[in-house]
Amino acid sequence: MDLFTLKYGLFSDKPDLLHNLPSLQKMKDRFPRYIKRAERAQMMGRTIAREVLLPKVLELDTKCQKDPSYVDWELFKELNRRKALTGFVPEKMGGLGWSALDCFAFIEESFAACVGISAWYLFNLFGVACAFVEFKPEICIKILQDMVKAQREGKPLSFAWSITEPSAGTDAEDPLAMAKMKPSAYAKKVSGGYLINGRKQFITNGDLAHFVVATICTDPTRPAVESMGTFYFPTTTKGFSVERLEHKCGHKAKHTAALVFDDVFVPDADVWEEPGRGMRHTREILSITRGVVGMLGLGNARGALERCIQFASQKKVNGHRLIDENWVQIAIADMLKDIMILRAKCYDFAIALDKLHVFCILENIPAKAALKVLPESLLMSESLQALAKSPWLSKAVSRFKHSLVTDETMEYFASQGSALKVAGTDLAMNVSSRVLDITGIEGMAYRYGMEKIYRDAKASQIYEGTNQANRIDLFMQEIGEVIGSC
């Protein structure tokens, strides 16, 4: 049985962004390019989902089950070729110049095809986000240039964002918890830099990464939150090793590694956040990525529901199709309703990112002007890197960024993102389970991919802060101040 026969969802030929989000029609009047490009990003996501991801979903799940270190480099190359990883890079530098709205329109489709594969190639960007959050121009420019080069050469370039430690998961993400965290890793100040020793746990792409961004404490005598810094180093650095890859329940195409640091030296220049500011850095990234994980939940739920609709339209029960049954239609509508409502919030978040968060930087006058006047050759040159390195420029740009993305903005996004993250991932769990109640035991057969989505969904309730931690966060942001501390 060929599962996908209805022209629906991932298999519909027309963009349906405006159908799903009718209020964008109003926006299209004012900003036609903004909306049209998002529609194109959606269709690009859909095409990649159908042509590149769907044929590989189960193959990768099976292969990585047998061997968690398995990587499909051909698949990676194809994604690279289609610029799935460099969409957000300015067009003039070789990317697609995507806004946050474009990114969301694209990833919704990718997640609906497979959150495991998508998390593998997209969470890579979390590492890139780490650089943009700090916005030291020399770092950002170098990373953008390197990504574009890698893309052109068809090579991988991976980043891992590592905050979780064996002893500290929630403690590494929440400021209140971090006050009491017992770290499993420390960075010690030595001449010219830091020496890092210890362990990190559950690090996505930890084994594939070329660079690691790690939050690490520097002073065992003080509360962790006061000495947490952010460090950046290549994985070729002496003393870095991957201890093991986890055998996970789902999300198999995406590797999860335990990392060991044994006297890893990080020069001062690669300390992205001074000790004491690491938590802020983490928070700012989370303020973006939690929204992305909310979207992942939405895609996960959509993937499950679309497969179920395809299945139910083909299977016959007592002389009619399963999908003709009254209870099935009501259950499907109920899930559609949740997806629709969640989607509105997801895109609201994306558009807000464009207006208020890191995405607005390139839209802002100085950056926009620079991109406009500087020739492409200079944009990709080392002299630009050198120029950006000059301390006055670096400071000025960093200050400029922090004036655009203030602490209040960041906290605001953290709570919006928390709401989205919990709503999306709970929906993913719920829908992926419920569709199997509709299909019955037959839907559990591996080939339909629905049980895989059920396995995938569970992880999303845990990472980027457990859903409990995110609820606490949301409460603190929205209500905490109102009620005051006791």
Add this chain to the structure above:
Amino acid sequence: MLTEDYKEILDVSRKFAAKEIGQHILDIDLEPSIEWTKALWMKSREVGFPGLVIPESHGGFSQTGLCAALVLDSLASECAGAASIFAHHYAACKCIMAGNTTQQKTYLPQFANSNAEDAVISTVVFLPSFEDNKLHFHEKKGRLVLSGKSELTANAFLARYFCVFLDEGNQGKDITCIVIDKNDPGVKIGDSAGFTGLKINPFAPVIFDEVTIERERFIGERGKGFEIMRSTEDLYHGLLAASAMGAARTAYRKARAYAAERYQYGTMIINHQEIQRMLGAMLMKLGIGTSGYIQAMAGESVELPFAEARSRFAKIFCTDSAVEIVIDAIQVHGGYGYMHDYGVEKIFRDVKVLHLLGGSSPRLHMQTIVETM
């Protein structure tokens, strides 16, 4: 409600499960093999499990459905896959016990594995959900033959005998029950459906390609097997309920223990009220679910309107609950719960299959009401 006899059997099955299953199961789950499962069955013969519900006169132990359920509860607390093998086998035993004396004499001693050299495992095939390639009889050269496919058959690679239910009238009423030998010409086993739960018991399609059905293969009269199916289903549902509770019990135990080991926010996570709420809800579901299936299997309903203890209800409640319990048990473990080594994610995969076996909850709810109309 549980007599000394039950307690003794439970003790035996707990020890058996811990020793023969618990110690190896996480490795086996990564690379399951039919040989390992068969060897487990052979060992289970030493403690008499295959013949548990079969009358002593036929080489069994004449135990009740309740006893079987309790045994499966304890097997499932180590591995729901192991329990599922016995659930299908006991259900098949129940079919044969509804047959005539000759049939009982022919099959039951084999099913009890009382003296056979090889493992003799049986299984049951209920009515399929969907219509593709439905099981049906037709005439061929004056013989009655069976054709069609049972898409997902438990014990498919283990079973020697299949007790098969067919619905000739397509109305769910004219039910026929037959017993088929794997070695009958025309019986073929397809490729595993690849369930990622209950992995030691791979489910697979069984194809019947013009299998000749002699008269002695009919259990009860042709077209009059509704009651047999109903009573088989009653036992089967009770066994699934018990298996779900057994599996969920372990998920709870692990979560409870982990919550007292793990520190976050500077305290054991069990000190967080939200963790207490989650664990409390698990324990409540385990309590009600377990007494629910025990009451149903003991046939002891409270005499109040709409207070019937039915094994179908127990199956729905226990498997719904087990799914919820395990999802939360993983959550309490945080990232560790999602990793194979901790053993909870296996239970998560297992119970979702149990949840759907014997009919998904919404379908069973509807059936309950249709029967009253």
